[in-house]
Amino acid sequence: MQISIEVVLGLREGERYERLKQLLPAIFQHMRSPMMQVGFAVPFVLRDLGLWSPWGYLLQLKQEIYQLLYAEVQERREQADSSRTDILSELIFARDETGELMADEEVRDLLLSPLLAAQDASAVAIAWLLYWTHSLPEVCEQLLRELDSLGESPNPTNVVQLPYLNAVCNEALRIYPTQLFTFPRRVESSTEVMGYELSPGTILMGCIYLLHQNKDLYVQPQQFKPERFLERQYSAYEFMPFGGGTRSCIGAALAVFEMKLVLTTILSRYQLALVNRRSEQANFDGLMCYPASSIKMVMREINQRQSQPQHFVSGSV
Incomplete structure (x- = not known):
């Protein structure tokens, strides 16, 4: 998780960094909770009834993560540094086929996937790699x-x-x-x-x-x-x-x-x-x-x- 936050956002310390370290594992843990698993099997259970409902709590976690990411995008846009090599910096300077920069909301939305994939998906893939390399x-x-x-x-x-x-x-x-x-x-x-x-x-x-x-x-x-x-x-x-x-x-x-x-x-x-x-x-x-x-x-x-x-x-x- 520390590596993914550093590579994706370029953060190594600070209040925003510490809060993301808490929220990202929390969203994984909640997604695998028994109530959420029931909700995936019976979709009508997934209703937003506020923080006390499984779906409402998930939306709250996601909203806070998005707020932190959006604040980071805006701050980095104002202090644009082309020498930085993290993914966020690449996205800030990226242009589409018409030469336009991406909006802050677009950059924010693109950040969540690598943050999550670099943790959960990589961990699962490495577990399978260890299994295959030691069973063969x-x-x-x-x-x-x-x-x-x-x-x-x-x-x-x-x-x-x-x-x-x-x-x-x-x-x-x-x-x-x-x-x-x-x-x-x-x-x-x-x-x-x-x-x-x-x-x-x-x-x-x-x-x-x-x-x-x-x-x-x-x-x-x-x-x-x-x-x-x-x-x-x-x-x-x-x-x-x-x-x-x-x-x-x-x-x-x-x-x-x-x-x-x-x-x-x-x-x-x-x-x-x-x-x-x-x-x-x-x-x-x-x-x-x-x-x-x-x-x-x-x-x-x-x-x-x-x-x-x-x-x-x-x-x-």
């Missing part, structure tokens, strides 16, 4: 050999470009994508798709999970085979773990960057083992796909040559 030892061994080829204290840019590491991350995101559906699309004019007549106002959502399980695209789709991403280049319409088209998740690059650095750091420094040797089951919960048993692991030993933290990893990881 040959995958872990090949990853370590590839990482060793970079020598000691490798540059993070070189790490994230490793081909087999990229294939392993892609396969983990393919078999159990952390985001099960694309962002909603609204039909603007009457059209036909695969024999279906769609009228204006119709809301469409693509199922990423079913796409990634398509046997015409992926032979033995339930098998974890990173090699498929080394043997073939899949299009953005065949592999879309973060959504497709121009409306894919803005936090995708940050999430994958986190996945690769955290996984390689753990694998190179520690020898872990799965507590449960049975096949892990997926828990399809809301918009995400969680490991049902939470991937419990034990540490067997610390690799002596990696007893000191690698330089490319922040101390807050």
